[in-house]
Amino acid sequence: MLASVDPPEVQLAFDRTWHVPYRWVSDPDGSRLAKPLGAWDSDASIFRPVVLAVAPDGSEAFRELSRDFTDRPDDEPVLAAVEALELPALAEPAAWAPEGIEPRPSKRAFTPASFIPYFRAIKFNTMALAERMRDEGDRHEVRTENAMASSFLDAFDGWRAEHPPEQQ
Known part of the structure; x- marks a missing residue:
């Protein structure tokens, strides 16, 4: 799942441009995910990038909270943590098409x-x-x-x- 402060229309435009195999959550004020995860940048009113992998029992298998918007984790530690869970592969999800939402690219996309x-x-x-x-x-x-x-x-x-x- 991906989350951002952007509205669903902007998220859908991003999804169609980048073909990401994830679902989105719109969290404009950070109250749904960013703040509970400790990933809210109050100065910029945006998410700090956070990668969280959750095991089937609900425990955190991996967590990396970035220092700022430019900081991103390397793929290898994330993939190693997910692979260590030894979960079966999932089928790629169908294209994301939320009902009643039309894509609207952001000017800053x-x-x-x-x-x-x-x-x-x-x-x-x-x-x-x-x-x-x-x-x-x-x-x-x-x-x-x-x-x-x-x-x-x-x-x-x-x-x-x-x-x-x-x-x-």
Whole structure:
């Protein structure tokens, strides 16, 4: 499941653009999920990214709460935690089509065309910034951000192979 502050119309437009195999929850004020999960950024009135994997017994199998909107977990720890549950594979869900909702893209929506330049800029800016950092802790933070951008670019290559331009 994915959740955001966006209304269902915007979520549906995102879903149709990116072909994500998840369902969405609209949580405009953070009261349904973000605040109970400790993932609400009060200053920006948005979710901080959080990945939560729940075991069949309701316990948390994995949880990573990002520090800010740019911070994302690496896939490997998430996948390892889910695989450790040894659950049977699920069929890919049918396309999400909430009744009475028409897609309405947000003006600030992240499109496939903007993905590569955005993450390339992060990747190369963080490479340069890492060289300027004098404090090893700061250098580590910048390098972590660089690795996240590189990982996103690599994953996007796979996504593009599965979703030719006419589907984007």
